[in-house]
Amino acid sequence: MKAHEDWMRLALELARAATGQTSPNPMVGAVVVKNGKMVGAGAHLKAGTPHAEVHAIDMAGHEAEGSTIYVTLEPCNHIGRTPPCTEKIIASGIRRVVIGTVDPDEKVRGRGIARLRDAGIEVIEGVLAEECQRLNEAYFFHRRTGRPFVTLKTAMTLDGKIATVTGDSRWITGEASREHVHLMRHQHDAILVGIQTVLFDDPKLTARLIPGGNHPVRVILDSRLQTPLDAAITEVSEAPTWIFTTEERDRERERRLRDKGVRIVSTGTASRVDLEKVLEVLGKEGILSLLIEGGGTVNAAFLQQGLVQKVIAFIAPRLLGGKDSPTPVEGENPHRMQSSLSLKDVRVTQFDQDICVTGYLDA
Numbered sequence: 001m002k003a004h005e006d007w008m009r010l011a012l013e014l015a016r017a018a019t020g021q022t023s024p025n026p027m028v029g030a031v032v033v034k035n036g037k038m039v040g041a042g043a044h045l046k047a048g049t050p051h052a053e054v055h056a057i058d059m060a061g062h063e064a065e066g067s068t069i070y071v072t073l074e075p076c077n078h079i080g081r082t083p084p085c086t087e088k089i090i091a092s093g094i095r096r097v098v099i100g101t102v103d104p105d106e107k108v109r110g111r112g113i114a115r116l117r118d119a120g121i122e123v124i125e126g127v128l129a130e131e132c133q134r135l136n137e138a139y140f141f142h143r144r145t146g147r148p149f150v151t152l153k154t155a156m157t158l159d160g161k162i163a164t165v166t167g168d169s170r171w172i173t174g175e176a177s178r179e180h181v182h183l184m185r186h187q188h189d190a191i192l193v194g195i196q197t198v199l200f201d202d203p204k205l206t207a208r209l210i211p212g213g214n215h216p217v218r219v220i221l222d223s224r225l226q227t228p229l230d231a232a233i234t235e236v237s238e239a240p241t242w243i244f245t246t247e248e249r250d251r252e253r254e255r256r257l258r259d260k261g262v263r264i265v266s267t268g269t270a271s272r273v274d275l276e277k278v279l280e281v282l283g284k285e286g287i288l289s290l291l292i293e294g295g296g297t298v299n300a301a302f303l304q305q306g307l308v309q310k311v312i313a314f315i316a317p318r319l320l321g322g323k324d325s326p327t328p329v330e331g332e333n334p335h336r337m338q339s340s341l342s343l344k345d346v347r348v349t350q351f352d353q354d355i356c357v358t359g360y361l362d363a
């Protein structure tokens with residue numbers, strides 16, 4: 001006989017299988033169980049399409065009568081682009097609902113649970129709550145703050161360099177790591193780099209190394225608008241490109257870039273792009289998750305302003321050397337080690353020879 005946690009773990013796996021497909025909706029998985037047997041399962045596959053509960057209940061058919069449904073997120077109780085799952089659950093004759101975590105969206109937040117209980121359905125909350133919240137960390141953060149959840153990714157040599165002094169960086173990490181980075185790009189709504197990365201690497205910033213990758217919106221910080229007209233990221237047929245600049249921008253270049261379909265956003269008068277404004281604009285545009293693949297200057301700016309929630313650092317087993325070789329975090333020189341930022345909930349994984357350190361900064 002499986003425990004509640006076992007069925008919820010299966011629902012989590014189903015939800016996670018649609019990673020990168022559901023934004024701006026959360027990933028959700030659901031399993032219908034009757035007399036210890038699975039009679040239905042489902043995941044939310046894409047915003048605007050049926051919710052996880054609907055797939056699982058439809059698969060169960062009349063077996064749903066008197067069954068239990070395990071769902072990683074509180075069933076919705078409002079009419080968005082799809083009808084409320086609470087009504088579907090009530091109509092199906094399901095007797096018990098086991099929920100991973102409450103939905104923080106103010107349209108739901110506990111009302112789904114209340115509706116189900118009013119209909120005489122037993123509701124058990126908080127099974128594997130931590131994992132269920134972590135799964136949709138970006139969705140929860142965006143609903144709470146209106147800004148995208150920011151993950152900073154960097155790739156360095158064992159001696160902490162991200163390129164040579166001539167800007168050569170290909171490649172530091174191996175194929176396996178770079179494929180994982182493309183999965184990360186697929187999972188994020190937007191990816192951000194600074195103008196230096198554009199000038200040195202001419203990156204495409206697309207999720208092309210994995211099948212069916214969803215390309216993120218490409219966000220470029222470029223205060224004076226130096227982006228070359230033939231830069232790869234100006235080819236917007238593959239993915240949108242939004243350049244954040246300032247009053248100091250080159251107006252002629254602005255007109256030429258706009259003609260190519262590049263979106264130009266001026267964040268005010270300062271000579272440096274206002275990062276908080278960038279996050280506010282992205283949040284309003286429904287960008288729930290932002291991957292920063294910047295160079296050392298951009299990384300330092302976001303970290304020093306406390307704008308990063310998660311850090312993913314790839315470390316390749318190679319030694320480059322060079323006292324002037326650029327490093328992952330440039331910016332001001334701190335005098336004391338205690339001013340360093342400490343990661344929490346650290347995990348270490350390996351991709352072939354590269355190690356990958358993941359941790360969280362205080363939200």
Ligand SMILES: Nc1c(/N=C/[C@H](O)[C@H](O)[C@H](O)COP(=O)(O)O)[nH]c(=O)[nH]c1=O
Pocket residue numbers: 154155169170171172173174177178181193197201202203204205206293294314
């Ligand atoms: N140089 C390396 C990286 N370099 C990351 C750069 O910011 C830039 O994204 C790359 O040039 C990739 O270009 P594109 O977007 O795929 O066309 N990132 C990595 O994970 N490993 C490395 O070795």
Ligand SMILES: Nc1c(N[C@@H]2O[C@H](COP(=O)(O)O)[C@@H](O)[C@H]2O)[nH]c(=O)[nH]c1=O
Pocket residue numbers: 024025026027028029043044047048049050051052053073074075076079080081082083085103105107108
């Ligand atoms: N994906 C998902 C839910 N997502 C919830 O529904 C909202 C989107 O509603 P709609 O626009 O109709 O798709 C979303 O903001 C979140 O509150 N709820 C669920 O019961 N099950 C699901 O699988």
Ligand SMILES: [Zn+2]
Pocket residue numbers: 051052053075076077083084085086
């Ligand atoms: Zn729903």
